[in-house]
Amino acid sequence: MSVSAQAIRHEYLRHNKKFPHVWCPGCGNGIVMAALLRAVYRMELSKDEVVLASGIGCSGRMPTYLDFNTLHTTHGRALTYATGVKLANPALNVVAIMGDGDATAIGGNHFIHAARRNLNLTAIIINNSIYGMTGGQYSPTTPFGSTSTTSLYGHIEHAFSIAELAVTAGASFVARATVFHGELLDRLIEQAMEKRGFAVVEVISNCHVQYGRRNKLGNAVEMLQSFKENSVTVTRAAKLSAEELEGKTTVGVLTDREMPISTEEYQKVRQRASTTKGKV
Amino acid sequence: MKTLKPIIDRYELRFSGSGGQGLITAAVVFADAAGTYDGRYVCQTQSYGPEARGGKSKAEVVLSNSPIDYPKSLNLDLLLAMNQAACDAYFFDLNADGLLLVDSTLVDQYPTSRIIAIPFTEIAKEELGREVVANMVALGAVGRLCERVDLNNLEKALLSRVPKGTESLNSKALQRGIEEAEKINLAELPRSIINEEEEV
Amino acid sequence: MMFNQESRRLLLQGNEAIAHGALAAGCRFFAGYPITPATEIAELMAAELPKVDGTFIQMEDEIASMAAIIGASLTGVKSMTATSGPGFSLMQENLGYACIAEVPCVVVNVMRGGPSTGLPTCPSQGDVQMARWGTHGDHPVIVLATSSVSDSFSITVKAFNLSEQYRVPVILLSDEVVAHTRECVQLPEQKTIRVVDRIRPSVPPDWYKPYEGDTRGVPHMAAFGDGYRHHVTGLVHDEYGFPTQRPSEVLQFQQRLTKKITRGFADIMITRGFMLEDAEVAVIAYGSVARSALKAVEDARKQGVKAGLLQLITLFPFPRSQVTPVLEQCRAVLVPEMNMGQISREVQRVNQNRCVVAKHNRIDGQFITPNEIHGHLIKL
Numbered sequence: 001m002s003v004s005a006q007a008i009r010h011e012y013l014r015h016n017k018k019f020p021h022v023w024c025p026g027c028g029n030g031i032v033m034a035a036l037l038r039a040v041y042r043m044e045l046s047k048d049e050v051v052l053a054s055g056i057g058c059s060g061r062m063p064t065y066l067d068f069n070t071l072h073t074t075h076g077r078a079l080t081y082a083t084g085v086k087l088a089n090p091a092l093n094v095v096a097i098m099g100d101g102d103a104t105a106i107g108g109n110h111f112i113h114a115a116r117r118n119l120n121l122t123a124i125i126i127n128n129s130i131y132g133m134t135g136g137q138y139s140p141t142t143p144f145g146s147t148s149t150t151s152l153y154g155h156i157e158h159a160f161s162i163a164e165l166a167v168t169a170g171a172s173f174v175a176r177a178t179v180f181h182g183e184l185l186d187r188l189i190e191q192a193m194e195k196r197g198f199a200v201v202e203v204i205s206n207c208h209v210q211y212g213r214r215n216k217l218g219n220a221v222e223m224l225q226s227f228k229e230n231s232v233t234v235t236r237a238a239k240l241s242a243e244e245l246e247g248k249t250t251v252g253v254l255t256d257r258e259m260p261i262s263t264e265e266y267q268k269v270r271q272r273a274s275t276t277k278g279k280v
Numbered sequence: 281m282k283t284l285k286p287i288i289d290r291y292e293l294r295f296s297g298s299g300g301q302g303l304i305t306a307a308v309v310f311a312d313a314a315g316t317y318d319g320r321y322v323c324q325t326q327s328y329g330p331e332a333r334g335g336k337s338k339a340e341v342v343l344s345n346s347p348i349d350y351p352k353s354l355n356l357d358l359l360l361a362m363n364q365a366a367c368d369a370y371f372f373d374l375n376a377d378g379l380l381l382v383d384s385t386l387v388d389q390y391p392t393s394r395i396i397a398i399p400f401t402e403i404a405k406e407e408l409g410r411e412v413v414a415n416m417v418a419l420g421a422v423g424r425l426c427e428r429v430d431l432n433n434l435e436k437a438l439l440s441r442v443p444k445g446t447e448s449l450n451s452k453a454l455q456r457g458i459e460e461a462e463k464i465n466l467a468e469l470p471r472s473i474i475n476e477e478e479e480v
Numbered sequence: 481m482m483f484n485q486e487s488r489r490l491l492l493q494g495n496e497a498i499a500h501g502a503l504a505a506g507c508r509f510f511a512g513y514p515i516t517p518a519t520e521i522a523e524l525m526a527a528e529l530p531k532v533d534g535t536f537i538q539m540e541d542e543i544a545s546m547a548a549i550i551g552a553s554l555t556g557v558k559s560m561t562a563t564s565g566p567g568f569s570l571m572q573e574n575l576g577y578a579c580i581a582e583v584p585c586v587v588v589n590v591m592r593g594g595p596s597t598g599l600p601t602c603p604s605q606g607d608v609q610m611a612r613w614g615t616h617g618d619h620p621v622i623v624l625a626t627s628s629v630s631d632s633f634s635i636t637v638k639a640f641n642l643s644e645q646y647r648v649p650v651i652l653l654s655d656e657v658v659a660h661t662r663e664c665v666q667l668p669e670q671k672t673i674r675v676v677d678r679i680r681p682s683v684p685p686d687w688y689k690p691y692e693g694d695t696r697g698v699p700h701m702a703a704f705g706d707g708y709r710h711h712v713t714g715l716v717h718d719e720y721g722f723p724t725q726r727p728s729e730v731l732q733f734q735q736r737l738t739k740k741i742t743r744g745f746a747d748i749m750i751t752r753g754f755m756l757e758d759a760e761v762a763v764i765a766y767g768s769v770a771r772s773a774l775k776a777v778e779d780a781r782k783q784g785v786k787a788g789l790l791q792l793i794t795l796f797p798f799p800r801s802q803v804t805p806v807l808e809q810c811r812a813v814l815v816p817e818m819n820m821g822q823i824s825r826e827v828q829r830v831n832q833n834r835c836v837v838a839k840h841n842r843i844d845g846q847f848i849t850p851n852e853i854h855g856h857l858i859k860l
Contacts, residue, residue, distance in 0.1 A: 070712065322663060323662070
């Protein structure tokens, strides 16, 4: 590819409007955002046909910076707004960007139902194991025993595994990467957007400010380093025992299956309804 | 078709019994006939408990020649009671001149001698072979006795609302109800109000 | 497919008439969740929308339903949801979003007895103040109330028109009595129905300021996908749609939100007067209770009492300009409601001791009868 990374960013960022951004130096959100832009670039999508919806939290600010049709919704509801957009105009390419608390606590019910419903949507969940914007409270993915401002004496609940939850709930495509795995992330986001059906990419990210600092995980670079060390690919994981996988993050494509897509099925409903002589 | 009786202000009917007897359907068909086909103003309301079958059920129709303000009944002109509980509960809502019509298959204690008793359920079960159309037998009787709805229109409304394949059964049920009602001589019913000219 | 409604006479429930009104007004998207006594609206929309190239979806809850209709409306499709009290409570969050992001949509609340699960099959008017103030923060909203089956059709059309005209969610309050009463209505031919659509931008995309009000204070609305890429947010935003905390921009934004409604008062405030010309006492009522009130007023007239009725169709913004003359003319007004006095407090606020304002409240899940109102009215 001859175009520079900078040229791609300049093409898609609303650079002359609302910068600087709200993210802390070293935040993983920027890596995810750039991966998304490269995917859109490679797919040669027109900016007019892309809708980026988000909820509330640090991830929720991403749409503000990008020159698409952007929709910054309420906390946890990105997928429900995205559902309305996609159903009302299926020609649009709709991506929902969410955080871990956003997608799996307050929006948990919407998340599993979106997976079950199987609209042709892409959900990117940036999982940094903490509520960052509100100052470091435990989220549904905060590990057992860790410290947050609402679990000062050690967290006593157990974490969701978001990608596995999505698989169980029926998503067509589920993948996971970390912000360390830049190239893999690029590829997975593109695959997810190309996928016809509900596609989920969970991205393990670093909040060194609110989570890393309290749990002595080091700065951004050190956290990324640990993502590298603790990750195993799906193919390699298949060969490892449960003990060997303890504490590891599986990255890659967890599931990729073909299922009827509800926007297309609804088109059939329209045909059936029009040919049914129903009384009003 | 004999001419319909006039409506002064409003004419009110209540179809009552238990959930599952099809009383709301009967009231809706009646309202459709009087409203859509006869062109009167109609209001049809209902109330029922949370259960889909069993429990108390009532449906009302108010008829008028002018727009109807209060949509529910104020003083019933006709009460159809398809079980004892409904008869007991609603009898006192009937005006003194009103008609009480009961299913004598299911109602055996009569609160008044001014009563029209027809075995709707028995007719449906024994003659028509389907207990479920007792409501339509009753509808036919109500239509004939109230004299405020065109009976041809009642049948039209009925046929437009019943499931395919059940038209002839329902239509037969309606006609049986009308026939039963024909046998009743309203003038012979005991009256609780005596006309002025009859006063001594 | 063109929606081409013919004029026809139908026996309909209030709920069904709302669905017919929505279709006639151009509604092509419905998201909802089953709830008594509003479900028939969803059922009819599920049957009819696919025939006219529209979309119906049953969401996982009312939060999601409200969000989905906002999402659909952002693509330029007129949208509606329908619910009752418990679901309306859940919708408040995203209803606020529709207010701040100025997304046209219609929310029907068929009121039932509350609070909480309350009395699911009993009528109530307990959600009136919630319809006005349910979502947090000062916000513009229009609340209409229907009292009959034919109103349920025409006021639904009006609700969509106001929503499109002012880019504001419109809440249509029905109640269990209106919802489940069947009446014959003559549905008008489609071409005779006045249907208003949101104004789309006419400037080139580069010039487009998505949140710049026009002379009415209402921004022109581009649909997602038609070339006017813009940002929509629940944060307070500037004319470009981007978040701002600058006091001057925040103030300008908040004032425009309010003023776009106050400028339209003449359009928005709808009432009906009955026998008010020489009235010495009046009833002020809305929804199904207005019907009992009309009967009561007619009965009082027969006895020589100079009574009248002001029926409110628009509840909020409160129709002060129509209520005030009644308060000036009459020695007393009676406000019957199936709640503890949610509109009577508005009447009292406007009254400022001009006349006696009496309340008649019923909260036992029963419909207010004409006799009750009549009995109270003739004592005033």
